[in-house]
Amino acid sequence: MRRKPRSIRSKIVLSLLVPLVALTSLWVVDVKASFADATALRDTYNTRDNVSLPCDRMVAALQGERTESVEFLATPGSGAKTLRARRAATDEAIAQFQELSRRYGGSGFSAEITRARFADMAVRLESLTEMRARVDARDTTLIDVLNGYSSVIGYAFSVSNAAAASSEPLVERVMRTMVAMRRAGELLYQEDALLTGVTAAGRFGDGEYLQLIQIVGALRFQIPTAGSTLPAPDQARFKGMLSGPAFAALRSAEDRIMGQGSRGGPVEITSEVWKATSTPAIGQLFAFLADGYDHAVEFARDARDRILTRFAVSGLLGLIAIVVSLVIAVRIGGSVVRRLSVLRTAATELARRRLPELVRRLRAGERIDVDGETPRLSLGDDEIAEVGAALTDVHQSAVESAAGEAALRQDMNKVLVNVARRNQALLDRQIEALGPVDGGDARAYQLAVRMRRHAEHLVILAGSARSRRGLGPESLATVLTRVAGETEHAERIAIGPIVDAEVRENAVADLGHLAGELLVNAISFSAPDTRVQLSARPGPDGIVIEIEDHGIGMSPAAIEETNRRLAQPREFDPADSARLGLFVVATLAAQHGMAVTVGPAAGGGLRA
Structure with a gap:
């Protein structure tokens, strides 16, 4: 089926609307982008309150339970009262994390990844039941407990890392830096849990000395590296903390333990001394990290204010430009379309009614005034007016041609009728001379009748009365x-x-x-x-x-x-x-x- 052609009116409207729609589209895209950025930055608050902080509290509870579990295994005669209290605190932190994570309102692809991490975390937390049962039965090793809890904590960090995504690069950098530093801090807790068990037992068990060396090596590399992406003021404060007395004492204790210890050998430091050394360093690190998320929120607030200011300026100017363009387009397009509508109406009237009616009157023999029948269009002084004048000339030429054709047709009809009449007269005389006869003359008679009928065809074609x-x-x-x-x-x-x-x-x-x-x-x-x-x-x-x-x-x-x-x-x-x-x-x-x-x-x- 042939598609209906688009009218000139629609093409003019389309040509005016295309740049206007393009301008409007760009404005809408800019507005949507600004709102999207502001919304993403607003989600930073939601992420901090419903993901990052609850996840950190859960990680801290798991780290404390890990240390208590290791100490419980290292001292066979100890009771489980303290361990049960730790487990209750852990269960409360897990329940709070799961409850708050349901309120997470992030949007976009990164939010979907974060929600997938929630599901993975729920599966991983189910392994705690079996691990606790083995600890209670003392049917596991210190290394297995350390690795088991560390695996669950590692999944928790993957949740925080997925939730750290932000449309503002500075906000995302601070959030991810906090997660990286907490991962490095997890090494401190792993070291603390391992040495708590070792010092309580008084000697290194199978694989424990090697595990300590690996943890200390990773710790000394990752903590300085994790802070390298902090903003300049925070980075200077972080370096000052690492070079302070608490971390210097920690490094000295680590060197002493590794230097004097051996695989399966005794530990040259007591549990009390280790706790007195590790606790200040751990406390300083996590005190430094405590307001890291608040820094990210402050950056998000500043970035949001910049975005809203930009939106207020560009959005208002864009809206003014759209309104002005719309008014101009409507005025110009309306003027052109109105005059084209007059021209189209005149052309349609000419082609479908006036010209056919004039041709019919001319062919009927009526005389008409060509100038009086020619329409005069007033369409201004531009190209549309020139098209209107050309249409008037076409109409006048068509009427003159039709008048000449009608006159020629009438003259030709007269000639045809005159010739036909003469042929009819001769054929009538021939038919009368032949008469209806039989035999060979019958065919001549029949041919003469047929010739007379053909002559009558000319009279019928000419529209003349027949005898x-x-x-x-x-x-x-x-x-x-x-x-x-x-x-x-x-x-x-x-x-x-x-x-x-x-x-x-x-x-x-x-x-x-x-x-x-x-x-x-x-x-x-x-x-x-x-x-x-x-x-x-x-x-x-x-x-x-x-x-x-x-x-x-x-x-x-x-x-x-x-x-x-x-x-x-x-x-x-x-x-x-x-x-x-x-x-x-x-x-x-x-x-x-x-x-x-x-x-x-x-x-x-x-x-x-």
Whole structure:
């Protein structure tokens, strides 16, 4: 199906709207981006309160329970009261984390990752039950307990790291730095838990000395590295803390333990001394980290204020530009569209009503005032006005051409009628001289009748009145029998029953002409050894004359087109001269109120 073409009006509107829509789209994108950034920064508060801080509290509880579990294993005669208290605190921190994580309202891809980490964390926390049972039964080693708790804590850090994503680079850097430093601080807790168990037992167990060396090596590398991405003031304070007396004492104690200890050998430091050394360093590190998330929130607040200020300026200026562009586009586009609408209406009126009506009047012989019938359009002084003036010139030229064509047509019709009349007069004299005879002269008589009918075609084409021959009305049988006898190859025509009816005098010649054309067509398009049936019978709306042949027939599409032409005769087109007989039949039928149709015959061929 052919798509309806877009109008000029729509193209003009589209050309004006495209830059306006583009400008509006850019403005909307900028506004959405600003709101998205502000929303993401607002999520920093939500992340801190519902993910980061609860996760840190849970990690601290797990770290404390790990140390108590290791000490419980290292001292066989100790009770489990302190350990149970630690476990209760851990369960409370886990429950609080799970409750607050449900309130997490982050958005975007990173938020989906964070929620997936929540699910992984829930699965990992289920391993605590089995680990606690093995500790209670003393059916595990210090290394296994250390690694088991460290694995759960590692998953907790993956939650914090996923939640640290932010649209503001500085905020995200501070958040991720806090997570990295807490991971490094976890090494301190691992060292504390390991040495708490070792000093309580008084010696290194299997793999414990090697584990200590690995932890200390990772600790001394990761803690300074983790602080390297802090903002300059915080980084200076962090370096000062690492070079202070607490961490110096910790490093000295580590060197002493590793230097004097050995695999399976004794520990040259007591549990009390280790606690007095490690506790200040751990306390200073986590005191430093305590306000790290608050720093990130402060950065987020400042960044949000900058974004809102930018939005207030760019958004307002963009909105003003859009409004001004819209007003200009509406004024210019409206003016152009209105004048084009006037031009289109005038052109449509000219093409569909005025010009066809003028041509019809000219062909009918009416004289018209060409200048008076030409429309004058007032469309300004630009290109649209020039198109309007050109349309006026086209109209005037078309009317002048139509007037000249009508005059030429009328002159040609007069010539055709004059020639046809002369030929008719000569042919009438020849027919009278021949008379209806049999034998060889019958063919000459039939050809002369057919030539006279062709001469009458010219009169019909010219639209002139035809001479009526006859001395009054005749019976239908007489008219049809005479026409059959005057047709070439009349011996092939089989005349069937013909109803008794009378034909008015003014219709005798035209009915004979019409029936003769149909008979000639039936004989011409059927084999020489077949018959053509001619009959007339009463019908519901008058008399039905049937002419049936057994020739090559016509396709359904051709039958449909032929019946359409017979039902609605139109002006003759010289390019369609091959179907002159069809035009003559349709014209005569329309003049006398007759209906002519064709259709397939029962045994092949056509029935008219």
